Amino acid sequence: MVGLPALPDLGGAFDRVLATAQNGLEVLRLGGLETGTEPAPFSIVETEKMFRLRRYFPDTRTDGPQVVMVPPMMVSANVYDVTEQNGAVSILHRNGITPWVIDFGSPDSEEGGMERNLADHVMAVSRAIDLIIEATGRDIHLAGYSQGGMFAYQTAAYRRSSGIASVITFGSPVDVLAALPLGLPAGLVVPGAELLADKVFNRLWVPGWMARAGFQLVDPVKTARSRIDFLRKLHDRDALLPREDQRRFIEAEGWVAWSGPAVAELLRQFVVHNRMMSGGFVINGDLVSLTEITCPVLAFVGDADDIGQPLAVRGILRAAPGADVYESRVPVGHFGLVVGSTAGAHTWPTTSDWVSWQEGTGERPPLVEEMPETQDPHGTGVSMSSRITHGLGSVADAGAGVSRELLGIATSLQRTSRAVAQESVRTVPRLLRLGQIQSGTRISLGKLMSENSKRAADKELFLFENRVLTHAQVNARIDNVVAGLIECGVRPGSHVGVMMDTRPSALVVVAALSRLGAVAVLLSSDGDGDIPEMLRLGECLTVVTDPNHLDVAAKHSDRVLVLGGGSGESRDIDSADGASIIDMERIDPDAVTIPSWYRRDPGLAGDLAFILFTRSGGNLAPWPVTNHRFAMSAFGAASAAGLTDRDTVYCLPPLHHASGLLTTLGATVVGRSRIALSERIDPETFAMEVHRYGVTVVSYTWTMLREIVRTPDFRVNQYNPIRLFMGSGMPAGLWSEVLESYPRARVLEFFATADGSAILSNVSGDRVGSMGQALPETNPVEVAAFDVVRNRLIIDGSGYVRKAGVGEVGLLMAKARHRVDTSSTVLRDVFIARDRWEVSGHLFRRDAADDLWFFGSVETVIRTSTGPVYVPPIEFALSQVRGVDQVAVYGVGEPDQQVAVAAVTTRSIAGKSESLTVSALRIGLGGLPAEERPHLIWVVDEIPVSDSYRPQASRLARRGVPKPGARVWYRDPAGRYRRYTRNVAAEANWSGFDASEQASS
Template sequence: MGLSSDYLAASLRRVVATAQNGLEVVRFGGLETGATPSPFQIVERAPMYRLRRYFPDIDPADAGPPIVLVPPMMMSADVYDVTRDHGAVGILHEMGIDPWVVDFGSPDAEEGGFDRTLTDHIVAISEVVDIVHEHTGRDVHLSGYSQGGMFCYQAAAYRRCRNVASIITFGAPVDTLAALPFNIPAFVATRGADLLADHVFNRLSIAGWMARTGFQFLDPMKTAKSRIDFLRQLHDREALLPREQQRRFLDQDGWVAWSGPAVAELLKQFIVHNRMMTGGFVIKDAAVGLAELSCPILAFVGEVDDIGQPLAVRGIKRAAPHAEVFESTLRAGHFGLVVGSAAAARTWPATGEWVRWREGVGKRPESVVAMIHDEPSGRDSGVSFADRITHAAASIAEVGVGASKGFVDFATDTVRTTREISIEAARALPRLARLGQLQPRSRISLGLLLAEQGRQAPGREFFLFDDRVHTNAAVNTRIDNVVRGLVHAGVRPASHVGVLMETRPSALVAIAALSRLGAVAVLLPPGANLDQAARLGRVDRIVVDPDNLEDAVATGRKVLVLGGGEFRGLAVELGPDVVDLEQVDPGSVALPGWYRPNPGRAGELAFVIFSGSCGNLEAKFITNHRWALSAFGTASAASLTRGDTVYCLAPLHHSSGLMAALGGAVAGGARIALSRGLDPDRFAEEIRRYGVTVVSYTWTMMRDILDATLPLEDGYPVRLFIGSGMPPGLWRRTTERFAPAGVLEFYASTEGDVVLANVSGVKVGCKGRPLPGSAEVRLGAYDPIEGRLIEDARGFVRECKDGEVGLLLGRPGAHAESVPGVMRGVFEAGDVWVPTENLFRRDSDGDYWLVDHKRTVVDAVRGPVFTQPIVDVLGEMPQVDLTVAYGVPAGERQVAVAAITVRDGRAPRAAEVSAALGQLPVAERPDVVHVVERIPLGASYRPSSLALQAAGLPKPSVRAWYLDPDTGKYKRFTKAVAAHFEGVPA
């Protein structure tokens, strides 16, 4: 009976205690703990933040090294002081560290808070570093939790680590797409984030309760466990009080509202485009990349963190290749890294020890080790399977519920191939459909596409130059202003206007303004024979930058100066023939009645570019349709999206720059980064800072990059090189150095609509197959010596078989009347074809291989010798740098000669030359091979044989060999052999 009464009494006391505590929770939101927060002083107030200095009674000079703690955007700054004894600021203070905390407040309680952008947060943190540095006279240890850690990385990169002693982050993801929370597939996340950014957060912000509910939903088992534990112990006040402040913080007090624009910008830059990893995120119109980070970094990693997953957090190792990167791992989830017993025991003591070590007053913490980045596998998030199971099982056992999401990985893997194909098709089909709908009078032009982008996404970034980022709206405004200047100077539609400019924003704007006006942009290559080029392009005036002003004036034509507004001391007087367009006030120019923006039709001439092949300057006339074909074709073949940044290494006056790089970027909605020219150091710096994913090249451009000693072994974002003319040997070197990046080699005829592309990149040196939407192609049998197509018995051109060399022809389709050189009745009665200038062969797979220009085939005694196969096989030799092949007159015929330059001064042996050229039939091998000191490169980095050809046969030497026709081997080139060649009979 006594036992029963005691049990009843205890039960009654439990019920009463539960009721009393429950009523207190209902009335006040929790139990009164009597705890007081750590003391702090507001040192600085700004519209974006309040800067707290904790324990302000201590003089900053005596307070120890300063650490600035940055909270996530959705969380209160009190996250660092949840409990004085176990919170960050209290523990760090006790260790002799001077803690400062950035308090962004809650946007719903701040004037203009819901208009805050991501940039506002980054700039605010940068300002805070300056303030703390000024107060303390010391460099600052910048630290942040979750999104706050991302802010720290970004702010430090933005200021190039000036006055930043180190960066410390807790569960801060960097490679966001490598390991998304809870294994969400990347394609789901990027499309969802894109949709939310464009259609939700541009007009909606997130209240604090929404943030709290969302994060609790991300880990429902942990939330349920916490609440059940709380209810079970509601009768035991003493058991609850130690964790009550933490519970209240995470359940209600710790959450603040999010600004919609800031969330949208974060989603765009760091989820959709993953620019923490690739670089090229934008802060105040400046392009920034984490490769700018040079200070030491410590990243805390939660072994069971499903929000800042380990693989995503460890992305900082690749993203910041110039920094020392360390990590400290805890068996903790996302919140446990900074709040709770594990944080009090491990995180904050290790943080304090790290700061002391970096300041030279302590040892490196035992838990801190050098980070070794693991490559994403596509399946592993970095949270080990064993840890995940153990953690989940413990939660399930305590809460009494079960769940499973392991099927997500299986489902994702199962549909990956289908999904990727579908995605690429979805991107390509609208572009190809638009091409297919173009008729000669359809409106299409560079100016029109830029105007469309300006209307659809005015705030989207379009191009980058000298670290500055220019939006679609800004670019279109500048184009329209230049249009008014051109109208003021007398330019009308269909006028042929020369553009003589280096690659720079004003050059792009000038080309686009002429397109918008309906004029023809004649792209004059700097340094070329300008008089001849201007005459071929029918130029009546020239738009020029200050660097080329004197050369333009020397042509005697009217000159319009654009860019810079300064003449840099050049001895040129302004007059009726030299007009500074920068001095024309666009607002004062009344547009004439004939002006219609972007009037260009598909069949109309848009550009004139120049080719220097065979030593002759040739004008190539590009219609709007031809430009659009290359633009949309490049965008489709290279799978260009808004997430790409195309680095225009090729000059804009070259077809690769104008049609592939600029055209592809515009058609694909990608950003384009303009370079001041080929410089290896600049290249290494800009591809990381701009987040370059695609690099355009011409011919041997990549040679200087590969020959330089650059820190490109890790962390570069480039996935693809696009261009034309890359030698196979250089192609292999490029893909080896930049693996897993590939090469997309194009061949585009300017005579018609032929565009070939080696999309797969598997066959090195191959030009590939016709792009969808481009002209149908055929090879016509061709006699390169006679220079004529070969006809069959019925008078039609004979079509080549697989492996046979022939002239490439393209079917012009609806644009036949606007294409010069049209031939009719070629393969059958009534058909229409346009011949190119080049000879190809087609392999059994249907891929096309360039073998020569029809005017550079060597007329040897034994028959035609094609130069390109010789160049290709010699260029594959590891010691060969550059190579050319050409014919040298000898009697009435020619001797086939190949010249090579070598790397590191190591010339090949005769046996090595024989082995390399042994891949070709004897009749197609060069008669002589010799090593030369230098092979000149043209303006587009194309090796030139003209000077060597003019010099005649090489002199006999130990570095020259001739082909022994009896053995097919190469032997030393002697005086006797040279005399024999010089006397070759007809």
């Protein structure tokens, strides 16, 4: 008998349709299926404008460990209580821990919520911590998910870990640019983030639905798949209920709005500037760095997390070197770190065990390990196997894969080519503007600062003593000082001395004088004896000073204006010693009548802007700087250093030095960078402020970095943000040690002639001691053949000056392109007919790579009976000798009969000076011809330095030829060094100089 086909189960199909309809109707009506679960009990223990503080399970005792949990801005505080059994608060409570949750609410329904910024959230967390400590008498464990973990890090740094037993984070990125969501390249994301921060989110806000959509778009394939899976199982209520609370949270209930200012600040500080890593972010007006976190840290890392990617999360190890940092790896994506079955089985039990371990009541959890130091710099930390295993979408996979491939190609290019590509966008416009400046162009320091204030009014400009001043605040202060100067009788063209420490008030005074059209005469207080001569040469009858230099200024000037150092009401500044002293802090700028002649920023390129001072033949000489010369240095240095508003420049040189005024202040204003100022230069302050300010560029002069680099116990985080040291005069030995101490940084050494006609820089930074080449768009330079003995240019057979050959020492000359902008000697018809060249007075040698090497000025050449001896090559060689600390080379005696003396100090280790051997001297000076080595090498206790840290050889030269002794060596006829004894001194005749007389004295 043939069997009949089985009939379909119509009753079962009907039941499925009916169940689907019933469940679908419930979803449409209620937003989801009714699960019957209840949220964990909590009470609101404090309500403030920014937050409500929840204490869960309020009926239980609170004498155990306390955990404070912080949600992200865009996620509801209920994220820690999504599921009844696996929720964070329930698991922590079952383990004897009191859970507290900070509820920021939804900004769009809170009073003033849409004006909230990041600092408001951090201050709210800090305030909640204080309330809990006050109520319980215990330090707390601070936990945060995603951006809530970033808040936790920032709060711990802001409080310097006070009251915090440990920090626990879940998928919270620190090195944001190391691994952006979807593997997007930073070079693509950063400009877009900056544009959104400055042009979009300062006007708009992000509603909750948009935050939800953005989260889901991170993996659109997975989102679509989960929704289809939900619809396919809609008939099976029992299969859906275990995950229904989690689904409803993700699909609808878990999202809140973002305020525009908070989003803008997030993008600006922690994406564009990546200041979680570099430091120097601003909280409530204070500068903060994660290096100030000292409590233990546990970071949960999602193996498949494409938002808080492992590489970005692990940045905390480098950002917080003072903390013990641990991690726990979880095989989930971003949301699964805190919600779901894996979180219930791994994240929250491990968190409980961590708290017990930190409280001393348990062992280290088995799933917690020390965070590894070695990281893959080219990946994100999310492996392909993790993506496949945990179901992340193929679109995300493709995006990440392509991005990493592109990044791999980019990093394979040569460093110089990459640098050119990165810098061209911002460098070319600067150089074009510099090239277009004519004598009648309006350009000045004051005008540049006015332009910056219009473009970036609310961005930080000055960082000093943990205080922050924005462009707008500084600009308003400049205008107020201008009003005060007008009230004190200062007019355009007036020469006004400035004698102040490198503080914000000093920079404001210089900018105010520029805005007024007056001339700032920068005075050094290093040595009272020079000040009257500076005032005479600078033609200034008025001096602006700070309280620290008031006595010195009043001693030498009849009219002194005092600015800075605090409010005029709290200090007593009166006229003394016949001088007229005016406290400018007591002048009300609003009460000053601005005269009709005042024109804001009137300076033209050809106008005199500043007067610095230099020494020529031991005598002070004025160094006039026009607005054009200032612009050449400022634009050129900013381009060479690649400065942008993402840089923070640590300004160490005094303003009266060219490195302080031109290279640092000028270049940072052009680059719109932040300027960090310091009251002192010592290793401890340097290490602290580099991280607190987020310093990326350090400016210096001469031996300024010596104590910082060579102090035996000096320690700085190896992951510090410094990328560049820029300045002038650094000895070669110190230069090499700086590169060794900061292997990720380079040294950018500038050289400028006294009149600013030639500006050189070793832009590549890969040749220690080289001055490089002329900066683009500054005056071209040439090395002319020069007879040092006869002190004259060498003429070739055609009657023109011969250009010096490769390796030949000659005279540096700068092509004169602006007729009205020079104070030096200008020669015509030099190399060809009708050319014009400015004579620098400095000697250089050009090498085969076209780089220039400094051989001193014509006046510093030591003229011995056997020929010229150049100072810089000796200092270059000796500074690299093992055990040598400082070097100063000088000549003693009459011209053509001089003795070349090299004074050196030796380094001290544990209070004991290192020994200096003849072998070390022979090897160190071996590259110089015997006749160009010093006659005597003298180990001295100290080499005096100026306030710009330049070794002052003139003070040693006044002491004459050193006396014979165990710390002096002389050069024998073969060029070797031997001990300088009384017998040698009695018999020697150093190039005609009678040493026996010195030996017997």
